[in-house]
Amino acid sequence: xxxxxxxxxxxxxxxxxxxxxxxxxxxxxxxxxxxxxxxxxxxxxxxxxxxxxxxxxxxxxxxxxxxxxxxxxxxxxxxxxxxxxxxxxxxxxxxxxxxxxxxxxxxxxxxxxxxxxxxxxxxxxxxxxxxxxxxxxxxxxxxxxxxxxxxxxxxxxxxxxxxxxxxxxxxxxxxxxxxxxxxxxxxxxxxxxxxxxxxxxxxxxxxxxxxxxxxxxxxxxxxxxxxxxxxxxxxxxxxxxxxxxxxxxxxxxxxxxxxxxxxxxxxxxxxxxxxxxxxxx
Amino acid sequence: xxxxxxxxxxxxxxxxxxxxxxxxxxxxxxxxxxxxxxxxxxxxxxxxxxxxxxxxxxxxxxxxxxxxxxxxxxxxxxxxxxxxxxxxxxxxxxxxxxxxxxxxxxxxxxxxxxxxxxxxxxxxxxxxxxxxxxxxxxxxxxxxxxxxxxxxxxxxxxxxxxxxxxxxxxxxxxxxxxxxxxxxxxxxxxxxxxxxxxxxxxxxxxxxxxxxxxxxxxxxxxxxxxxxxxxxxxxxxxxxxxxxxxxxxxxxxxxxxxxxxxxxxxxxxxxxxxxxxxxxxxxxxxxxxxxxxxxxxxxxxxxxxxxxxxxxxxxxxxxxxxxxxxxxxxxxxxxxxxxxxxxxxxxxxxxxxxxxxxxxxxxxxxxxxxxxxxxxxxxxxxxxxxxxxxxxxxxxxxxxxxxx
Numbered sequence: 079x080x081x082x083x084x085x086x087x088x089x090x091x092x093x094x095x096x097x098x099x100x101x102x103x104x105x106x107x108x109x110x111x112x113x114x115x116x117x118x119x120x121x122x123x124x125x126x127x128x129x130x131x132x133x134x135x136x137x138x139x140x141x142x143x144x145x146x147x148x149x150x151x152x153x154x155x156x157x158x159x160x161x162x163x164x165x166x167x168x169x170x171x172x173x174x175x176x177x178x179x180x181x182x183x184x185x186x187x188x189x190x191x192x193x194x195x196x197x198x199x200x201x202x203x204x205x206x207x208x209x210x211x212x213x214x215x216x217x218x219x220x221x222x223x224x225x226x227x228x229x230x231x232x233x234x235x236x237x238x239x240x241x242x243x244x245x246x247x248x249x250x251x252x253x254x255x256x257x258x259x260x261x262x263x264x265x266x267x268x269x270x271x272x273x274x275x276x277x278x279x280x281x282x283x284x285x286x287x288x289x290x291x292x293x294x295x296x297x298x299x300x301x302x303x304x305x306x307x308x309x310x311x312x313x314x315x316x317x318x319x320x321x322x323x324x325x326x327x328x329x330x331x332x333x334x335x336x337x338x339x340x341x342x343x344x345x346x347x348x349x350x351x352x353x354x355x356x357x358x359x
Numbered sequence: 360x361x362x363x364x365x366x367x368x369x370x371x372x373x374x375x376x377x378x379x380x381x382x383x384x385x386x387x388x389x390x391x392x393x394x395x396x397x398x399x400x401x402x403x404x405x406x407x408x409x410x411x412x413x414x415x416x417x418x419x420x421x422x423x424x425x426x427x428x429x430x431x432x433x434x435x436x437x438x439x440x441x442x443x444x445x446x447x448x449x450x451x452x453x454x455x456x457x458x459x460x461x462x463x464x465x466x467x468x469x470x471x472x473x474x475x476x477x478x479x480x481x482x483x484x485x486x487x488x489x490x491x492x493x494x495x496x497x498x499x500x501x502x503x504x505x506x507x508x509x510x511x512x513x514x515x516x517x518x519x520x521x522x523x524x525x526x527x528x529x530x531x532x533x534x535x536x537x538x539x540x541x542x543x544x545x546x547x548x549x550x551x552x553x554x555x556x557x558x559x560x561x562x563x564x565x566x567x568x569x570x571x572x573x574x575x576x577x578x579x580x581x582x583x584x585x586x587x588x589x590x591x592x593x594x595x596x597x598x599x600x601x602x603x604x605x606x607x608x609x610x611x612x613x614x615x616x617x618x619x620x621x622x623x624x625x626x627x628x629x630x631x632x633x634x635x636x637x638x639x640x641x642x643x644x645x646x647x648x649x650x651x652x653x654x655x656x657x658x659x660x661x662x663x664x665x666x667x668x669x670x671x672x673x674x675x676x677x678x679x680x681x682x683x684x685x686x687x688x689x690x691x692x693x694x695x696x697x698x699x700x701x702x703x704x705x706x707x708x709x710x711x712x713x714x715x716x717x718x719x720x721x722x723x724x725x726x727x728x729x730x731x732x733x734x735x736x737x738x739x740x741x742x743x744x745x746x747x748x749x750x751x752x753x754x755x756x757x758x759x760x761x762x763x
Binding site for chain 2: 132136137139156180181184186209231233235240255257258259263
């Protein structure tokens, strides 16, 4: 059983949603970023989304764009990001890491080589924003052969017909984009998420996390009641941006403090509001 | 040589690929929209009423057909092949961009969309989009890099006059690439009511094919005008290539004519062996940006490298996927021209023919100035003069060290 499957199975048994923080690898520099990464599990991260920086992140809002710019300016490369995961895995054998980014850096690395190297480094899943179902075979197949899941998206624009297409061949877990828009710009609409989760749960047994627009512990708790995981990105990388002047220790401390608050409310939330039985009723 | 199938005009395939290029590399939120756009476009293409309305607008609103003008003094000056200019600069709004904008706004209306967005580099596509939005009474937002807003001030003002909102983009290189990122971000946040009019033969399928189809009027007219004037096809067809919309429109009707040589001209900026150029096909490598696989200017790690050209319309690190395919199969040869050569051609055409070309089009003229003298005087060149240069007088003055 993969680390991702184990994690979601364990949380299901415990009746909790996963807390999934997103940080951009190498933001604001590789060392600080690693210091954050290695402390995230103790702060309550169940799964970690690690952003692979890209010059042209067209699905991201200003906060994550700025994080990419900082990481690239500090010299982040795909190879360095993989090294970072490798180093993390030396001490943490259980927390799944999912790389999230855009296709071009992966294309440039070579999809087969990328699949092999990420697996060797200890990556568990991949989320590639601009690789929809129609184009994802080139990465999904070699990644699956290495035991790495390619996570697919469901969005507010996904109708029932499209949902079938997205679920056909989906692995690991699903990522529900809670707002039509870029990351971190609109607030998560709870009622729409509830309706979407009901639909998704009726259609698949795969876990489904929700992201885009979750910033506060209150929002995290509300979504945790509906979904299998709560993803927070922009608010977390915003803490990096807000403390750049204050230096590494302060950045790490601030990011971890927010992570603890978000994870705490995610884990404390009750979890029985969405079930396939209700969807069929 | 690569085997040439029966026609080079049948692409893309059902999944939007031209050989290894093209495709639909967009966020999942946009996929349903892209798929419905494709359906709507396929239906419109076959609808005689749609085609009739478009054709009527092209005639009475744009002023088509545009002349194929024999540049007598330029020909005499260069002393070689006869040079014909396809006068897209004479279109309403001053460039070829309007051909595509009209087609897309008719499609937007057909799809029930009520808001228009677009990206622009030189501002020509922005002006054309603002124009058709005004004509059809739809609100319109244009994304433009701050660097481009500075060097194309007249067009910024023009767009505002036409009622468009021009939003400056301050991310990245603050040019066309970043304007396109920002337009995509707007689109993904406003999928329900917004139609994105892409100005280049780039972006996710069906855009490259759709933009090409709307621009093919350039090559179709050139072909029949040349046959009428010279009773034969040109020996060489030339157009500048940024994203490549005027070029693909000019080239496409000729790609199956084995006797017609085709040259695309990219912007070499300070020179292709310097870091400052926009010669994507000449110096780039295949990658994925803005929805399609195509040649790109990128580093080893797949990070996009900022392009440079004196011409804002060519200042783009990508290129339309069909051009990438035409390059690989060897049907079109892609050359490049430096800022300096383009400026010289800008001045040359202004003085010899009384035609001030857009800096983009001046790249095509510069290439013609290079090859025409090497061709016999009975050879024929058709070059796409994609736009007029009024918008460029400020940047040309600056490049020449003159203050306006």
